[in-house]
Amino acid sequence: MTERTRTQxxxxxxxxxxxxxxxxxxxxxxxxxxxxxxxxRLDHLAELGVDAVWISPIYPSPMADFGYDxxxxxxxxPLFGTMADFDALLAAAHGRGLKVILDxxxxxxxxxxxxxxxxxxxxxxxxxxxxxxxxxxxxxxPPTNWQSASxxxxxxxxxxxxxxxxxxxxxxxxxxxxxxxxxxxxMLDAMRxxxxxxxxxxxxxxxxxxVKDAEFREDPVNPxxxxxxxxxxxxxxxxHSSDQPEVMPLVxxxxxxxxxEMGGRLLIGEIYLPxxxxxxxxxxxxxxxxxxxxxxxxxxxxxxxxxxxxxxxxERLLPEGGWPxxxxxxxxxxxxxTRIGPGGARLAAVLLLAGLRGTPTIYYxxxxxxxxxxxxxxxxxxxxxRNMPGLGEGRDPCxxxxxxxxxxxxxxxxxxxxxxxxxxxxxxxxxVAAQADAPGSMLTLHQALLRLRRTHPAxxxxxxxxxxxxxxxxxxVRRAKGERIAVALNFGDRMxxxxxxxxxxxxxxxxxxxxxxxxxxxxxxxxxxxxxALAV
Ligand code: GLC
Numbered sequence: 001m002t003e004r005t006r007t008q009x010x011x012x013x014x015x016x017x018x019x020x021x022x023x024x025x026x027x028x029x030x031x032x033x034x035x036x037x038x039x040x041r042l043d044h045l046a047e048l049g050v051d052a053v054w055i056s057p058i059y060p061s062p063m064a065d066f067g068y069d070x071x072x073x074x075x076x077x078p079l080f081g082t083m084a085d086f087d088a089l090l091a092a093a094h095g096r097g098l099k100v101i102l103d104x105x106x107x108x109x110x111x112x113x114x115x116x117x118x119x120x121x122x123x124x125x126x127x128x129x130x131x132x133x134x135x136x137x138x139x140x141x142p143p144t145n146w147q148s149a150s151x152x153x154x155x156x157x158x159x160x161x162x163x164x165x166x167x168x169x170x171x172x173x174x175x176x177x178x179x180x181x182x183x184x185x186x187m188l189d190a191m192r193x194x195x196x197x198x199x200x201x202x203x204x205x206x207x208x209x210x211v212k213d214a215e216f217r218e219d220p221v222n223p224x225x226x227x228x229x230x231x232x233x234x235x236x237x238x239x240h241s242s243d244q245p246e247v248m249p250l251v252x253x254x255x256x257x258x259x260x261e262m263g264g265r266l267l268i269g270e271i272y273l274p275x276x277x278x279x280x281x282x283x284x285x286x287x288x289x290x291x292x293x294x295x296x297x298x299x300x301x302x303x304x305x306x307x308x309x310x311x312x313x314x315e316r317l318l319p320e321g322g323w324p325x326x327x328x329x330x331x332x333x334x335x336x337x338t339r340i341g342p343g344g345a346r347l348a349a350v351l352l353l354a355g356l357r358g359t360p361t362i363y364y365x366x367x368x369x370x371x372x373x374x375x376x377x378x379x380x381x382x383x384x385x386r387n388m389p390g391l392g393e394g395r396d397p398c399x400x401x402x403x404x405x406x407x408x409x410x411x412x413x414x415x416x417x418x419x420x421x422x423x424x425x426x427x428x429x430x431x432v433a434a435q436a437d438a439p440g441s442m443l444t445l446h447q448a449l450l451r452l453r454r455t456h457p458a459x460x461x462x463x464x465x466x467x468x469x470x471x472x473x474x475x476x477v478r479r480a481k482g483e484r485i486a487v488a489l490n491f492g493d494r495m496x497x498x499x500x501x502x503x504x505x506x507x508x509x510x511x512x513x514x515x516x517x518x519x520x521x522x523x524x525x526x527x528x529x530x531x532x533a534l535a536v
Contacts, residue, residue: 007286007321011201011266013460014051015353015450016101016361020331021055021080022066022420023401024364026413031420033401033412035081039089041404042096044432048367048443049450052099054203054268056331058086059105062112064172064383065150066399067103068205069110073190090198099200101266106187106251107209108173115186116174120158120165130183131174132166133158134216145218146241147233151387154241168209168241170383178210178250188258195258201266202255204289208271208281210251213240231391243273252281252288266290268325275317282322291325291359297348298333302340304474304491308467311356311476315464324358329366335398336363338372343527345369346445347489350509350529353449354459355476355487362446365402368435369442372397373424381421396421405433452508452531458485466501473498473524477534484534490524498522506533 025037035058045053057067058080067077076083093100109116118127134143134155142155143164148171155164156171166175176183191202219236227235252269259265269281269289281292296310318324328336328348337345345366352360375396380386385394400421404411410423410431428434435441453459462480469475472492477500478485485508490496500520510530524530 007290007323009264009266009290010099011052011290011359012323014099014359015049015453016052016054016268016359017045017048017050018054018330018361018363019056020364020399021058023399023412025402025404025411026417026419029414029417030079031413031417032079034079035076035085035089039085039092042092042098045098046096047447049447049454050098050362052101052200052266053093054101054361055103057103057105057205062110062172064110064170066381068105069108069112069170069173070105071110071112071114073104073109073187074193087197094198099266100198101201101203101268102194102199103205104191104202105205106176106178106255107168107206108175111172111174115176119174120161123161123163129180130177132177132212133161133163134166135163144216144241145221145236146212146238147219147236149233150384151232151393166212168206175212176210179214179246184250184254188254191255191258192262195262195265199265201259201268203268203270203293204252204255205270206272207251207269207289208243208247208273209241211244211246212242213244214246216240229391231388231393243277248280248283248288253283256283256287256289268293275314279317279319279322282319284319286321290323293327293361294325294358295327297326297328297352298330302344302348302491304469304472304489307351307474307491308469311464311467315357324356325361326352326356326358327361327363328352329363329398330361331363331399332395333398335370335372336366337369338397342369342371342442344491346442347491347527347529349442349446349449350487350531351474351476351489353446353453354485354509354531355474355478355489357462357464357478363398367443367446368403368430368432370400370403370430373400373422375422379422400424403431405431448509456483456485456508457481458483470498471496475500477501482536484536486522486532486534487529488522488524488532489529490527493526495526496524498524500532500534502535504532505535507531508533 022033024033026033027036059070060072060075060077061067061069118125119131142153146154148154150170217240222237225235259267267289269292271292278292282288382394382396401412401419401423408415413419435443457480458478462478465477465479467476473496474489476487488498508531
């Protein structure tokens with residue numbers, strides 16, 4: 001495979017949509033979403049205009065981390081349905097031209113996975129080395145100071161065999177030992193199983209954590225850590241417990257070789273690293289993941305200057321042939337409409353789907369402006385909230401049921417069913433049904449943006465001609481194939497006047513009277529956006 005074919009593909013012009021399956025639609029009355037529920041809503045995705053759906057884990061799991069603790073990498077948890085349900089969903093999605101991306105969890109399994117059950121049974125079990133076992137430190141206690149992302153030390157004592165095992169997340173999620181070739185082969189076999197079924201790609205859960213320091217050195221202590229306000233994992237800097245040079249050769253490159261061998265499959269890496277360190281995961285000559293998730297917007301300051309610097313900084317670091325990608329939120333982060341308010345979320349949607357070069361990922365519910373739902377203490381489900389109370393680490397608020405219709409159950413579940421997380425107060429406008437035909441709704445904005453994106457090469461593959469700041473306005477000019485399109489976003493709370501590099505030839509989106517097409521000037525009301533075609 002040549003470098004060119006490795007860095008080209010359907011995913012470059014695609015828009016990805018993440019479904020958190022527990023919260024999409026419940027069809028069997030248990031208050032938890034399921035595969036038939038997703039299948040029943042494929043029309044929504046087709047009408048929205050996305051190209052691929054990424055589904056968070058659906059494998060058999062004790063659900064200690066709601067599916068990110070996998071007990072069988074090639075099965076379907078009965079909570080979500082059957083393998084026949086999955087096959088039907090895949091066929092139905094493909095029938096509508098939608099790609100399906102599954103979540104693969106390589107760093108750890110569930111403690112209930114038969115591999116771990118064997119591994120912990122004795123020192124000489126054939127799978128002992130499939131996980132990471134260490135003796136206690138000479139002075140007693142955990143072998144290193146490594147911290148779990150889910151709260152507390154990353155080592156759990158196993159009384160039965162008198163050793164500690166490593167868990168970068170919950171104790172119920174023991175880390176697999178990717179230095180063991182049998183583990184690598186078994187995990188690649190699991191991926192092959194789904195690829196053979198026709199799955200179009202994987203999102204690789206915390207793939208940068210997969211290999212740890214061979215010498216088990218202590219992580220440096222973080223001098224800036226404030227235990228009262230910072231989560232406990234921030235007490236150390238993950239120098240030796242994450243992002244090791246061996247992740248590429250031992251984990252990512254073999255996965256990419258398999259994805260290529262199966263033909264045109266996509267790998268997305270979930271990698272929370274600063275851009276400079278993230279870029280390594282593209283690999284050389286397309287040997288890494290095609291899309292290492294870029295979370296810069298999740299942590300951004302939403303003002304024109306900061307966004308310009310962030311976009312330029314990211315673009316500057318991109319390796320040759322590397323295709324950008326952008327994310328506003330996911331099942332681990334506070335929702336965009338809560339982070340920057342409903343008006344800000346509209347601007348963010350325009351930026352994500354028209355302003356920015358690269359593959360965007362939309363988090364379910366963001367297309368109707370869903371906000372975080374407050375979770376009363378007796379409804380908390382996320383173990384992170386339980387382990388790190390009050391530190392803002394709980395993820396239930398952004399995982400609440402999708403709001404399809406008004407009324408009890410919100411079309412997520414039957415009215416008499418208790419949903420696994422509260423639905424919150426459903427305003428009459430906050431549903432898919434209400435927004436579907438409402439001009440100016442968040443949903444119709446998304447539909448319009450995705451239609452525009454699809455029809456204009458400048459938007460789905462165009463380069464940047466300019467990324468400028470004029471006062472509170474971010475002005476992005478993109479071009480492709482004799483087409484120039486300006487995307488102007490007013491982050492301020494005053495009317496702004498924007499000077500364009502050439503005359504407006506048409507208003508593609510935004511208040512029709514916002515633009516004065518004969519001039520190089522655009523008037524932009526407070527917190528508004530416009531997309532205009534420019535003279536070439
Ligand atoms: C990823 C997932 C998160 C999960 C963790 C452990 O960050 O997105 O939900 O808890 O990995 O698998």
